[in-house]
Amino acid sequence: MARPNKRTTLREVAEATGLSTAAVSYALRGKHVSKETEERVRRAAAELGYEADPIARALASGRTSTVGVLAGDLQDLWQQQLMAAIGRELLAGDRYALILDAGGDPERELALAKQLRDQRVDGLLVSPVDPSAEGWSKIADAVPVVSIGDALSRARTAGEVLFDNRAGIDAVLDYLRGLGHRRVTVLTPTGPSTPDRPADVYVREAADRLGIEAEVLPCPQELDAATAVARRVLANSPDGRRPAGALAPPTAVFCFSDSIAYGVYAAAAEASLTVGRDLSVVGFDDHPVSRVLTPPLTTVDWGLAEIAKEAARLAVAAIEGRRVRRKRILCAPRLSERGSAAEPGRG
Amino acid sequence: MARPNKRTTLREVAEATGLSTAAVSYALRGKHVSKETEERVRRAAAELGYEADPIARALASGRTSTVGVLAGDLQDLWQQQLMAAIGRELLAGDRYALILDAGGDPERELALAKQLRDQRVDGLLVSPVDPSAEGWSKIADAVPVVSIGDALSRARTAGEVLFDNRAGIDAVLDYLRGLGHRRVTVLTPTGPSTPDRPADVYVREAADRLGIEAEVLPCPQELDAATAVARRVLANSPDGRRPAGALAPPTAVFCFSDSIAYGVYAAAAEASLTVGRDLSVVGFDDHPVSRVLTPPLTTVDWGLAEIAKEAARLAVAAIEGRRVRRKRILCAPRLSERGSAAEPGRG
């Protein structure tokens, strides 16, 4: 009524009740005031439509009941799923999730993380582009950080939700080997900061152990780019049109993300190869759409819902200052065997 | 060096340079101070590693160089794409996009919008669950709001990016009719607040005009739920197993979103129907994955990149107080004709 387009402030509630601003502030947060006063204040606040200004509160108290969620690359379908799941999980716990996208740029990633820290997010969840960056350390000192997918090697984080990549790789390669494949191309995501990806090492180890000839190639997540890479992989393909000096054609492609696998599907279609018969494809995320492809993509399910739940739990625990049994959650892979991988046909 | 884990404040820079905090504040923002002083201040600030506290700044100035992006439902694949695109667009313009997810809940949507307004986002982009809600009005009075997909009927927004649904519906139904379809099921997204969707009306009008028998059914976006609905639609399907009293089976399904179409693909596969031969399916978003399906999904392309660009442009213009020629952008549909729709086979 009073001033149009102006919010009611704490002071106004104080004047309305004849109390001090401090009393009102305490009352609204249920701290050492009499039952009656609290009730009186609540009533007045409701009447005036008072709602605390989060910015002022953040400045004074240093807290915001807000959690930052930083995606390394929101273009990636799987990260989209992850962010959605985390957001929902946090919302269920009455905290606002602010989702930011680093767009795959390590510098931007740190800049955004700092921005969030400065905005006083109570906690920060990251699916990092560059987990080994120096900068994480200072950030993790100022706000509890939970990382997902990769451990932040130089920071003391509040928790980590990691994937047992070794087990996942073993499972997939075992499976392919069991089907009879001996020549597998492995497409791993290109990352700016990955001089010697542990995943690559695992692949080689597993391949050696199983007697599989594995060719590891970096591949972008984005569909068109992935398709282009896949085209090159299939160029030296079963029908014999293979350039001199090219590697032998793979009978199976193991993709480190389902979006990469989609690129392979697209390239296979162009080359008139039938996935699941002429070419086996295995993914690594279990994106919902993977079930709809023809044939449905055989992939690795890491339990997205639980990942989100665990990550949120770790963050909330850290925010509330609770200790937690295990700061490091290791997700186990479950192979979702569907139709896209089969025995190699003609080699 | 001085105090560990404590940021340098404006005051400290002031003391270091022997100036007042006001002078430093002005200097850092290049306002009426001498060149030399400005230089001196910059140097000192850099030396002390000073960075302005965004919260304090927001409280004092009311601005944040931050834009809120509110997704009605981040579970929806298309909105995921949209959010990613918008985030990237804004980042390119040096503004941070804070993405929030309302989870399809209209009340939560407004609560989050208020939260963002209170956090002093400079602008707000919304892909609304409930565009007709009262609450938008107060929010749009406090911060420039650009809505995407639906106009906020009760608010004075800073801009709108809408889809020419009528044209899209006409294009699709025209196309299906041209192929020979006379019996089409239309799956529109379930929305909590849609008592009489204009889209439904358009469909009926177009169907009447074209002599098509259209059955409009609400359908959730989420894959499993959509599959369930699609199963029911196909239950009374070409092979004759149709329950007594059921509607005649459609020869084509027109889905108001690609994710719904994915559900139809899944249900069709279960029923051993070949999409593009036994059943025609058309989508409405052009999600990247749609190209990878077998057959590739015929769908409507609205130009996601341009939508994001226009929305960001409108928001930025409003934030900077610039006037803009057209506040209302109407996106034209482009039918991406691929393999999922064909002439009806045996009916």
Place this chain on the structure above:
DNA sequence: CCGTTTCACTTAACCGATTAACTTACGCGC
């Protein structure tokens, strides 16, 4: 009956900036 808690508030400092209003000093025209 006195000293000590405890309760229920109040006072006032503080968070870290921005910004309106005021002060100085200098240069300039006449």
Place this chain on the structure above:
DNA sequence: GCGCGTAAGTTAATCGGTTAAGTGAAACGG
């Protein structure tokens, strides 16, 4: 030499809360 405009800073209020420290009165133990 005087008044005036302007450039370059300073002072202090303000944004809207939180919170440590203080105060006065009632309750309580001995």
